[in-house]
Amino acid sequence: MPLRVRESCMRHARRRVVRRVTRLAAVGGLLLGATMVTHAVAGEPGAPAAVPFSTAEETTPGPGAVVVAELGTSRTAGSWIAGDGATVVAVTDEEAAAEVRRAGAEPKLVRHSMDDLKTATKKLSSATRVPGTAWAMDYRSNQVVVRGDSTVSADDWSGLTEVADGIGDFVRMERSGGVFTTRVNGAQPILSTAGRCSAGFNVTDGKRDFVLTAGHCGPEGSVWFADDRARQEVGTTVAGSFPGDDYSLIRYAGGRAGEGAGVVAVGDGKGVRITGVADPTVGQRVFRSGSTSGLRDGEVTALNATVNYPEGTVSGLIESNVCAEPGDSGGPMFSEGVALGVTSGGSGDCRTGGTTY
Structure with missing residues (x-):
């Protein structure tokens, strides 16, 4: 059965991870008929009124x-999972380091706080x-870390470098291969005149079920189908x-997603049941499912990412080294049965590698 959700009329809060629908940056699909979807969990109060949110419990933070x-945030600067599996916390003073040790994690003294x-x-x-x-x-x-793709001119890169230099030596500039793009074209299973994308989670307000996917896939009013002949309607974008x-x-045309939608399909008839939601952690091993490239894995490399796509800027994203290709947009990211997000875009591909948000 769909997870029950509550409606929120509060303004959408930026910089949320799975609590915020945007930062659901990739959590794969279950095949229901011809439509890849996953049962869902969606976030905390703060989105437009039309956005449903889950009342399901989140997993216990580490x-x-x-x-x-x-x-x-004045005494810490994030945490991550080290190669040996230990939790490391960046701190700015010895007293904070002692607190970290007492909590069962490893401290690392750094110069710059989260602030x-x-x-x-x-x-x-x-x-x-x-x-x-x-x-x-x-x-x-x-x-x-500031990255510039192959489309950024030398003058623009120089101007941004001046801004970075004015901030301090803890801003690192890197040029990247490829082009930062959203990942719409050439994929199934959901198709419309606006493009092709991967469906992400199913969410429900208790009365109707919805597919959660990427916003750049199509504007409100877009009608989606599970086949390229527009015979099997999935539903209409409502928010x-x-x-x-x-x-x-x-919003599903029939009102409901169907049974068994809480399982993420990973290929060969196998699936992973999604049991909760959580914020991702740097260094965490994650899986991403997409209708073009299938199941891929990698790790979270950074958080709080901002990407300046040609169509506009998106912030509050998860950065990972899991590859993605056009058509993977909206597909799911998860780890050990816990939903983390839905795919927005990135650079590179699954032949040469790249960065995905």
Whole structure:
């Protein structure tokens, strides 16, 4: 059965992970008839009134998230999972380091707090917008990493570098191969005149069921089908946001998603049951499912990412090294049965690798 959700009339809060529908950056599909969907869980109050939110319990946060919340953003700078599986927390003083040890995690002393990192990203966001650029907080290096794809001119890159230099030496500039794009074209299973995308989660308000997918897949009013001859209607997009955010809701034409939608299909007739939602952690191993490239895995490399697509800017994203290709948009990301997000876009492909948000 669909997870029950509550409606929220509060303004959509930016920079949320799975609590916020936008940052559901990729959680794969169950094949219902010809439509790939997953049963869902969606977020906390703060979205437009048409967006439903789950009342299902979130998974218990790990020691890193707990101690970071207790110490605050002026004394910490994020947490991550190390190669040996240990939880590491970046702290700015020895007293905070002792608190981290008592919580069962490993401290790492750093120069810059989360407040410093957030200030840096705000200054970058206030600079002249340059399509083809992106930035994210790299907790492990205690830096904000700014990337520019192959479309960014030398003059624009030089201008953005000046902004970064003015912020401080903890802003790192990197040129990237490929082009930062949303991932719409050439995929199934949901198709409309607006393009082709991967369906993500099913969500419900208790009366009707919806497919949660990427907002750039199509505007409100887009009608989606499970076949390229427009014979099997899935539903109509009734709410969404892009750019700024990147999510949309497709209301099922029949009102309901169907039974068994809580399982993510991973190929060969196999699936993974989604049992909860959580915020991702840097270093966490994750899986992403998409209708073009199928099931892929990798790790979360950064959080709080901002991407300047040609169509507009999207912020509050998860950055990962899991590859994606056109048509994977809206498909799901998960880890050990826990939903983390839906795919927005990225650079590269599954032959050469790349960055996905």
